[in-house]
Amino acid sequence: MNNTWLFILQALTIIVVLGLIYRPLGDYMAHVYTTQKNLRVERGFYRVIGVDPASEQTWPVYLRSLLAFSLIGVLFVYLLQRIQEWLPLSLGLPPVEPGLAWNTAISFVTNTNWQSYSPELTMGYTVQMAGLAVQNFASAAVGIAVAIALVRGLSRRKSLTIGNFWVDVTRGIVRILLPISVVAAVILLLAGVIQNFNPFEHITTITGGSAVIPGGPVASQEAIKELGTNGGGFFNANSAHPFENPWPWTSIFEIILLLAIPFSLARTFGRMVNDNRQGYAILSVMGIFWIASAALLTWLESVGSGTASQLAGGAMEGKETRFGIVGSAIFGTSSTLTSTGAVNSMHDSFTSLGGGLAMLNMMLGEVAPGGVGSGLYGILAVAIVAVFVAGLMVGRTPEYLGKKLGGREIKMASIYILITPTIVLLGTALSFAIPAVEKSVTGTSMDNPGLHGYSEVLYAFTSAGNNNGSAFAGLTASTPWFDTALGVAMLLGRFLPMVFILALAGSFAAQDKVPVTAGTLPTHRPQFIGLLIGTILVVSALTYLPVLALGPLAEGLK
C-alpha cells in the first residue's frame, strides 16, 4: 500500500472516530461546566479547601485563584524532585539539580512538558506519578477552565462573574480527564503498554550484548499524556518507545486521544453559546488546518531528497518502521498542532521543510485544534481580530456572538496575539545576541552546526513559548541558559495569555448582547471559515517568515 492510500486510510479513521465522539463528548463537557449539581467527592473536596461551589468569581479573582493553584503546583513539583532521594520507588536516583528541577516543574505545570532530561535516568516513579502525572491532569484542567470562562463570558449578559475556578478545575479533572484516562489506560494496557513498579532490569541479549529493560506505571501516564495534550514521555523516546506505543494502531489511538478534547471543545463552545453552528465553524477551521498540514507533512517526508531517503521510500531517518512515514507524519502534525509535544518520531530528523512545517504548526498559535482549552481560547482570540476587521467591512461596529468589539476587547485580543511571537522571537534572538550565551548555545547546545543548529534553537523557543513541549532533539537544552530562558518562556507563554483571555471573558460577560439581525456578520458560514483561516495564516506568516527564512527555508531551498 503506498503512502497516499495509507494516509487516506489513517486520516479517515481518525476523522471518523473524532466525528463520532464530537457531539457526545462536546455536549457532555458543556453539561459538566454548566450544571448546578456537584458530585459527593467534589463536595467533600470543596469543603476541604473551603470553597463554596455556588459562589462565582469575577475575572480578577478567577485569575488569582488560577495563578495561586499553578504556583502551588510549581513549588510542589520542584520540591518533589529536590527530595527525590528520600522518596519511595525512586530507583535510587539522586535529587534533580535545581536548574533542571525548576525547568521541569514549570514545564509540567504549564502543560508544556518540555523535557530537558532523560526521564528514565532522572525521575523515579514517585516524582513521575505524584508530581508529573498530577500536573498532567491539573494543567489540562486549568487550560479547559480558561476556555470555558471565556465561552461563559460570551454566553452571558450583564454578568460580573465568569464562574468559579475551583469548581471548573475540579470538575475538569473528576468528570472529564480521570474517567476517560482510566478507560484509555486500560485499552493501552491491553495493547501491551506496561504498567508496573519494577525496577529496571539488566539483561544479557541472545547475541551477548547487555540491555536495560525499563519498567514503570506507563499506561496510566500515557493516557493522560495524550488526553491532556501534555506530551511528556515516561521514557526519553516518548511515543516512539515500544513500551509507550507498541503498535501502529496504538499510535492512531494516541492521536485520537490527544485530538479528542481540543476538537470536541468546539462543540462545547457552540452548545454553551446556544448556537451549534458556531462550534461547527470553529471545528471546520481547526479540521482544515489539521488535514492540510498532515497531508503536506506526509508529502514532504515521502519525497525526502537524498540517497538514503530514496532507497527507504521516504525520509525514514528518525522514524519507527512500525509507524512509517504516514504514521509518523500524522502523529507529528497532531502533536505540534495541539500543545502535546509527544513524538513518535524525531522531528529533528524530518526533512528541512518538514521540520519547518512542524514549527509552523506551533507558530500558528496552536489553534488547530490546539491544546486542551488553550486551542479554543487561542482560536477565539484570532476570531475576534478577524471579526473586527471584517465587521468594519460590513459597516457596523463589529460584534462577535452579540458582543461588541470595542477598544478594550481589541486591546486584549491583540495583546494576546502579540505575546507568544514576542517570547519566541526574543528568546531565539537573545540566544545569539548575548555573547556569553551565544558561546554556550553554539558550543554546547547545538548538535548540528549552521542552519540546522539555528533551527533547533528556534524550535526550542517556539515549542516553549507555545507550551508545546516537543523538541528538535539535537539540541542539548540542559544548560543554564536554556533551563532558565525556556522556563521563563513557558511560564510567560502560558500565563500571560491567560491573563488577557480572562480579562476578555470579564469584559464580554459584563456586556449586554446585541441582537442578531440581518446586518450582523454571520460567523458560521464558509465565508467566515475562510476569513478565519486567512487571518491565522497571515498573522503567523507575517510574524515568522524572516526567522523561518533564515532556518528551515534557507536549508530546504538549497
Add this chain to the structure above:
Amino acid sequence: MSTTLISQTGSPLPGQRKKSSAFSASQLFASIPGALRKLDPRVMWHNPVMFVVEIGAALTTVLAIAQPFEGGSAHSTASPTSAAFTWSITVWLWLTVVFANMAEAVAEGRGKAQANSLRESRTTTVAQRVVAYDEATDPGAERAEFQQIASADLTLGDTVVVTAGELIPGDGDIIWGIASVDESAITGESAPVVRESGGDRSAVTGGTRVLSDRIVLRVTSKPGETFVDRMIKLVEGASRQKTPNEIALNILLASLTIIFVVVVLIINPIAAYSNAAQSVPVLVALLVCLIPTTIGALLSAIGIAGMDRLVQHNVLAMSGRAVEAAGDVTTLLLDKTGTITYGNRQAAEFNPVGGVAQKALAEAASASSISDPTPEGKSILDLAVALGVAIPEAAAGSVSVPFSAQTRMSGIDYADGSQVRKGAGSMVISWVEESGKVPPKALTEIEGLTARIAQAGGTPLVVARRDKTGKGQLLGVVYLKDVVKTGLAARFADLRRMGIRTVMITGDNPLTAKAIAAEAGVDDFLAEATPEDKMALIKKEQEGGNLVAMTGDGTNDAPALAQADVGVAMNTGTSAAKEAGNMVDLDSDPTKLIDIVGIGKQLLITRGALTTFSIANDVAKYFAIIPAMFVASYPGLAALNFMALHTPQSAILSAVVFNAIIIIALIPLSLRGVRYRPTTVSKILGRNLWIYGVGGLIAPFIGIKLIDLVISLIPGF
C-alpha cells in the same frame, strides 16, 4: 439644495452632489505646506504607525549623511549599502511620511473651505440688546431701552431685537413676533423661511438675516459656542475626537506595529550567526513596509472625510461618534408625514353608488372642488381630468361653500338652486336626508365603501347633490389616499437586508396606520403616537440591544432625540430639539435619516477595507524584501523571488516606493469612501474581501514589479 428623496440608482449616497467632493491634483499641491508642518514629532506622535516611519526616516538620514565618513565597508553586512541606495531609501521614507500628512491635510483642507464660508457669516454685528426686558407688560419691547452691543459680547439669556435687513446676532429663540429669515448662509437654501415665536419654529441661527418684520429673541448660546462656531470647529476637524471604532482600530494597528518592530529587531542577532546581517537602512525599509502604513496614513483622513460627506448632505453631526453610531443603527423611527407619505392626501378613486355613472360622480366631485384651495380638492380635479372629465368653469352666479368645522362639508351652490356637497360621510348623508329618505340600498353601499376605504388607510369623502327641486341624491365616495412616496418600499427592503428595522410613527388611528405601514413596507408602526409613546418605544428597543435613530423637530421631541442613539433634529425645529439631538439636518428633510445611516456604514466599511488592503499588501512586500536580504548568504532563497526583481537593491527600494505611492493612490478612495450599496451582509463582505483582501494580495506584486522595472533602468540598481 434639496436632496432628491429617492435617488434612482438606489444609491443613497449622492456624495458627488457638490463639485468640491471631486479630488484634484491641485488640492494635493495645496496640502503640501500643511503636510510639512505636520512633520513636527509632537504632532506625529498621535499617529503611532507614522511616527515609527518618521523615526526610521530620521535614522536613515543620519546614516546616509554619515556613510561617506565611515570609510566604505566598516561593518560587513550581507545587504546593499551603496550611498545611492541609502539616500533613495531615505528620500522615500520621508515621502511616505509626507504623503500620509498630505492625506490628512487634504481632508482637512476641504473642511476648511467649508469653514471659511461659514466664518463669513459670523462677522461681528451690532446687536440691539433690550435693557430690562419686561415680558409681561411689553413683550414686543416696543417701549424698552436698547443698548448697542457687539454680537460677540452677547451672553446666554440676553434679549435682543432684530428688524428687517439685520443679521441675527446669535443663536436664539424668538419670544415675540414673526419674521421671514434668509438662512442661506447656513443651509445654502435661498428661499426664505418663516420663523415665529412659540411652537416648533422659533429657533433662529446667528449669522442668518431677517428679511421682513421685527422679532424679539432670547440668546440661547454662549459666545464662541454658537451653532456656527461649533459647525466651523467640526468641519475643520479641530474638535475631532477619535471615535470608539477608530480607537479600537488604532490599538490593533499599534499592536501590529509593535510585533513588526520585534520581528525586525531580532533579525540581525540571528542573521549575524549565519553571516547574513543586514544594514540598518534595509531593516528600516523592511519595518516600514511591514507596519500598516497605508491604513495608518489614511485613517484620520477617512474620519474627516466621513464628517465632510455628512456636511455635503447638509447634515451636521455634533461628534464623529454620532456618525459611527449611525452605521450601527438597527431601528429607524420614521415619522409618517413628510418621511413616508407626501404629507397630504390625494384623490385616488371615484366610487359611484346607486347606479350613478362614474363620470357623473367625477363631474359632481370636481364641481364641488373648483374653488377648493386645499391640496385634497386640487387632487380631485387632477384625478377627474385624468379620467377624461372636462372641468366646468365656475358657472355664473354660483357660490362656493367653504369647508367648516361645523358642517364638515364643502361644495357649491348654483344659481338655479341645485347644490353639490362633499365631505364626511355622516354629515353628507344627513344633508341628503334633510330632503327626504335615502334609498337604503345606496346607504348600505356608501357604508360599505367608506368602511373599505378607512380600512385601507384612506379617507372617504362622500359626494351628494340636490337638484333645483331640492331632492337629494347620494352619488358616491371619493377615496382620498395618503400617498406613500414612490420607491420607499424598495428602500426599506434594502434596509431590512442590512438588518435595519423601520418603524413608522404616526398620529393616525391604528387601522389607518396599519394600512399605510403595509403599503410603505415598513416593518412596524406606532399609531396614535404621543411623544411619551415614542420615548417608551425607544427605550424598549434599546433594552433589547438595538440602536435607534429618529428625527424630530418639536420641543416635545427633545427627550426622545436625546435618548435615541442617533437623533437628527430638523433645522426648522426648536433649539431644544437641536440641542438634544446629535445631528442637525439643515434641509429639514426627515427622509435623509436613511442617507445618514448609509454614510455611517460607508465610513466604517472604508476603514475596514483599507485595513484589510494594508495588511494583505505585506505578503508581497515580504516576498520582495526577504529574498533580497538573504539571497547573498543563501542563494536558495532566490526561489522566493517570484517577481524576478532585478537586484536586491532594486527589490527593496521598489517595495518602499510602492508603499509610499499607494498612500497617494488611495487618498481619493479614502476621501470618497468605499462604494456602498445596501445589500446582504455576506454580499458586502464577499465583495470587499475580494477587492481589498485578494486585491490587496495581488496588487503589490504587480506594482512592485512595475516599479522595479523602472528602477532597474537607473544605473547602480
